Amino acid sequence: MPELVGNLLVAQSGGPTAVINASLAGVIQEAGRHEFIEEIFGGLNGILGVLNEELIDLNDEKAKNIEGLKYTPAAALGTCRYKIDFSKKPEQAARDMDRLFEVFQAHNIRYFFYIGGNDSQDTANKIHHEAIKRGYELKVIGVPKTIDNDLPHTDHCPGFGSVVKYNAATVMEIALDVGAMATDDGACCLVEVMGRAAGWIAAGTIVAKRQPMDAPHLILVPEIPVNEEAFLAKVKETIDTLKYCVVVVGEGVKNEKGEEIAADKSQVDSFGHAVLSGAAENLGKLITKRLGLKTRTVKLGYAQRAAGHYASGVDIQEAAACGAAAVRAAAEGQSGFMVKIVRSSDSPYRWTTGLHPLDEIANVEHVIPRDWLSADGFTPNEKFIDYVKPLVEGEVRVPSEGGLPKYVTLDKNMVEKKLPVRS
Amino acid sequence: MPELVGNLLVAQSGGPTAVINASLAGVIQEAGRHEFIEEIFGGLNGILGVLNEELIDLNDEKAKNIEGLKYTPAAALGTCRYKIDFSKKPEQAARDMDRLFEVFQAHNIRYFFYIGGNDSQDTANKIHHEAIKRGYELKVIGVPKTIDNDLPHTDHCPGFGSVVKYNAATVMEIALDVGAMATDDGACCLVEVMGRAAGWIAAGTIVAKRQPMDAPHLILVPEIPVNEEAFLAKVKETIDTLKYCVVVVGEGVKNEKGEEIAADKSQVDSFGHAVLSGAAENLGKLITKRLGLKTRTVKLGYAQRAAGHYASGVDIQEAAACGAAAVRAAAEGQSGFMVKIVRSSDSPYRWTTGLHPLDEIANVEHVIPRDWLSADGFTPNEKFIDYVKPLVEGEVRVPSEGGLPKYVTLDKNMVEKKLPVRS
Numbered sequence: 001m002p003e004l005v006g007n008l009l010v011a012q013s014g015g016p017t018a019v020i021n022a023s024l025a026g027v028i029q030e031a032g033r034h035e036f037i038e039e040i041f042g043g044l045n046g047i048l049g050v051l052n053e054e055l056i057d058l059n060d061e062k063a064k065n066i067e068g069l070k071y072t073p074a075a076a077l078g079t080c081r082y083k084i085d086f087s088k089k090p091e092q093a094a095r096d097m098d099r100l101f102e103v104f105q106a107h108n109i110r111y112f113f114y115i116g117g118n119d120s121q122d123t124a125n126k127i128h129h130e131a132i133k134r135g136y137e138l139k140v141i142g143v144p145k146t147i148d149n150d151l152p153h154t155d156h157c158p159g160f161g162s163v164v165k166y167n168a169a170t171v172m173e174i175a176l177d178v179g180a181m182a183t184d185d186g187a188c189c190l191v192e193v194m195g196r197a198a199g200w201i202a203a204g205t206i207v208a209k210r211q212p213m214d215a216p217h218l219i220l221v222p223e224i225p226v227n228e229e230a231f232l233a234k235v236k237e238t239i240d241t242l243k244y245c246v247v248v249v250g251e252g253v254k255n256e257k258g259e260e261i262a263a264d265k266s267q268v269d270s271f272g273h274a275v276l277s278g279a280a281e282n283l284g285k286l287i288t289k290r291l292g293l294k295t296r297t298v299k300l301g302y303a304q305r306a307a308g309h310y311a312s313g314v315d316i317q318e319a320a321a322c323g324a325a326a327v328r329a330a331a332e333g334q335s336g337f338m339v340k341i342v343r344s345s346d347s348p349y350r351w352t353t354g355l356h357p358l359d360e361i362a363n364v365e366h367v368i369p370r371d372w373l374s375a376d377g378f379t380p381n382e383k384f385i386d387y388v389k390p391l392v393e394g395e396v397r398v399p400s401e402g403g404l405p406k407y408v409t410l411d412k413n414m415v416e417k418k419l420p421v422r423s
Numbered sequence: 424m425p426e427l428v429g430n431l432l433v434a435q436s437g438g439p440t441a442v443i444n445a446s447l448a449g450v451i452q453e454a455g456r457h458e459f460i461e462e463i464f465g466g467l468n469g470i471l472g473v474l475n476e477e478l479i480d481l482n483d484e485k486a487k488n489i490e491g492l493k494y495t496p497a498a499a500l501g502t503c504r505y506k507i508d509f510s511k512k513p514e515q516a517a518r519d520m521d522r523l524f525e526v527f528q529a530h531n532i533r534y535f536f537y538i539g540g541n542d543s544q545d546t547a548n549k550i551h552h553e554a555i556k557r558g559y560e561l562k563v564i565g566v567p568k569t570i571d572n573d574l575p576h577t578d579h580c581p582g583f584g585s586v587v588k589y590n591a592a593t594v595m596e597i598a599l600d601v602g603a604m605a606t607d608d609g610a611c612c613l614v615e616v617m618g619r620a621a622g623w624i625a626a627g628t629i630v631a632k633r634q635p636m637d638a639p640h641l642i643l644v645p646e647i648p649v650n651e652e653a654f655l656a657k658v659k660e661t662i663d664t665l666k667y668c669v670v671v672v673g674e675g676v677k678n679e680k681g682e683e684i685a686a687d688k689s690q691v692d693s694f695g696h697a698v699l700s701g702a703a704e705n706l707g708k709l710i711t712k713r714l715g716l717k718t719r720t721v722k723l724g725y726a727q728r729a730a731g732h733y734a735s736g737v738d739i740q741e742a743a744a745c746g747a748a749a750v751r752a753a754a755e756g757q758s759g760f761m762v763k764i765v766r767s768s769d770s771p772y773r774w775t776t777g778l779h780p781l782d783e784i785a786n787v788e789h790v791i792p793r794d795w796l797s798a799d800g801f802t803p804n805e806k807f808i809d810y811v812k813p814l815v816e817g818e819v820r821v822p823s824e825g826g827l828p829k830y831v832t833l834d835k836n837m838v839e840k841k842l843p844v845r846s
């Protein structure tokens with residue numbers, strides 16, 4: 001097969017993670033190894049920047065800064081939640097597609113990599129099919145990213161291991177704190193973590209438990225509706241035994257009627273998902289009311305997915321490898337795939353990258369198998385632990401300045417525009 | 424002066440910090456150097472454990488674990504919020520004092536060190552005066568501890584630097600995250616931090632700002648009542664310029680009527696202080712309502728004071744030095760003092776320890792001087808920055824196991840009881 005000569009475009013999408021920039025670094029560094037990939041462009045703020053022809057020249061960036069992306073959290077190119085939505089906004093979507101291919105053509109983009117979660121893989125898939133339809137030679141590969149770990153077919157997602165590592169360390173530290181204050185009143189702390197409808201992040205904090213009585217004492221995942229009485233009984237039992245209790249609460253936990261305990265329906269993001277907040281707060285109030293216990297809540301929010309200072313070494317390595325694998329696949333002529341992580345062994349942990357057709361990925365949600373959780377649903381079991389343990393291994397060394405992390409910022413030299421402003 | 428031969432008792436009190444165990448290590452390690460200090464006992468759960476004659480033998484602990492206390496957060500001996508309250512409960516207080524001195528006598532305690540904040544220094548002072556009154560030879564020295572930094576006379580408190588370091592790094596990381604998502608809608612994140620009525624912790628996050636447009640963009644401290652209109656105008660101005668805004672909110676911020684924005688009067692701790700929660704949440708709702716902006720909140724809660732994995736090296740060193748200085752002072756025959764940190768230079772940072780009479784410390788609150796904040800009250804100025812900068816310097820290396828911190832746990836061998844159970 002003749003090599004496809006042209007330029008590369010990479011963009012980031014959706015919620016940032018601690019390692020989405022490591023995937024970007026993987027793309028850029030691997031691209032540098034292929035002569036027929038000429039220019040390396042980045043789209044600012046995901047597909048939105050591509051539509052606006054806001055491209056930056058990644059070849060202009062210092063090699064040291066590209067390497068530094070591996071420990072820099074958030075999304076160095078910026079992200080968006082913009083969706084090319086053929087079902088809800090068919091005319092806008094058609095115009096967007098025309099515009100995208102104008103931009104691709106104007107800049108001779110022949111390799112397109114989109115780093116993101118479910119919605120972003122869906123966008124990548126649409127672009128892949130559109131290219132075929134238009135007879136425009138373009139290699140499209142999706143690079144997985146999501147702290148929520150809800151992408152199917154990949155063993156896990158880059159971004160997940162780091163959020164679990166940070167949250168588990170935080171739970172461990174909070175438990176030392178609450179345990180130290182555990183005198184006769186009893187002390188209960190609820191830690192709310194992200195993950196939306198999937199409990200992977202909440203369940204992941206199980207790695208903080210080294211001894212049977214260690215925190216977390218209960219983990220509430222959205223996959224299992226919260227039975228109020230069972231929940232309160234378990235909190236009471238823990239307090240009676242230890243005088244303190246640490247509960248990890250997935251933001252998307254539901255009651256037995258299937259309603260989100262925290263849903264705030266007044267705020268909806270641009271994909272139409274309800275903004276979640278307050279599950280821990282609401283459950284804390286329930287405990288105070290029913291058990292007469294003081295409760296405290298911690299809501300880690302964005303802090304957990306941006307915690308570059310405590311990212312997982314394994315996660316960084318895998319994220320970079322996924323970026324590099326995407327470029328290799330495209331360079332070999334593949335298109336319409338997402339890179340996935342394939343695990344061959346838990347201990348010692350062994351993995352490699354693979355490819356999965358984008359057609360089978362978009363908008364499928366991957367939740368925790370029921371038999372990876374205890375019968376009462378409050379504790380992930382050995383199957384889950386074997387799965388998650390290797391993902392938090394390895395430390396990161398972030399350079400510091402004045403005692404604080406020194407993350408890199410790209411220069412972001414803009415590529416000269418060739419098209420009229422987007423209509 | 425003849426050396427006072429006898430045993431040492433140390434206890435920890437109040438809310439734990441990342442470095443209160445470093446002070447404990449300082450006490451134990453220094454005590455080992457003085458021959459006339461015979462046994463080294465720890466009181467479990469502060470003064471409450473002393474009343475219950477729950478003492479542990481710290482000489483039995485492994486030297487390596489004592490050293491490991493320097494990077495282990497929370498309170499290894501346990502703490503309490505129990506107060507010997509002569510004004511509100513005079514009879515109970517009198518009984519408590521009798522009991523304390525029975526315990527001291529039974530175990531020949533001649534050196535007593537209480538590591539804690541305002542209330543704990545007050546307790547130490549009462550014990551000091553009571554010893555004189557009773558003619559019981561006892562050397563009492565307070566060791567300062569509080570993340571809130573609200574103790575007077577000491578330049579700052581051990582515990583403060585670490586919480587500032589962790590919070591500032593977190594603000595920096597959250598800002599990268601929110602900034603990466605800053606497309607046209609505008610994104611605003613409010614980060615609620617501790618500190619009660621003092622704004623030191625909130626203001627401390629200013630060290631995250633390396634460039635003028637860096638986060639935090641606004642810092643709300645309890646010392647300055649929040650003027651709603653000025654606050655909203657500043658948020659809007661920031662969003663108009665940057666498309667995102669990061670606001671740090673001290674949990675104890677007040678409105679112009681002097682009411683706490685977050686006070687939940689239904690929960691009160693055992694010192695009678697209202698439990699604070701929800702300032703950021705309430706201000707976020709205000710922004711959404713008035714400016715039509717999406718907001719997100721982060722409530723770091725206990726995570727911030729327990730974050731041993733990102734403690735300040737300077738803070739650890741100072742906390743240990745305060746513990747050691749307390750023992751040296753007592754060994755030299757001093758009593759009725761609190762160790763303080765005395766700064767002689769900001770840059771290069773130079774400090775030493777000193778002593779301050781406990782009589783002048785108890786229950787005085789130390790807040791940010793008005794002229795350390797900008798005219799609008801939203802930004803700490805150079806005076807504050809010069810003060811806080813050195814306190815976040817220095818990294819800690821926490822050993823890890825399975826990718827997570829490996830903190831030490833004491834064996835806690837109990838000292839044989841000699842008294843009947845406390846009535």
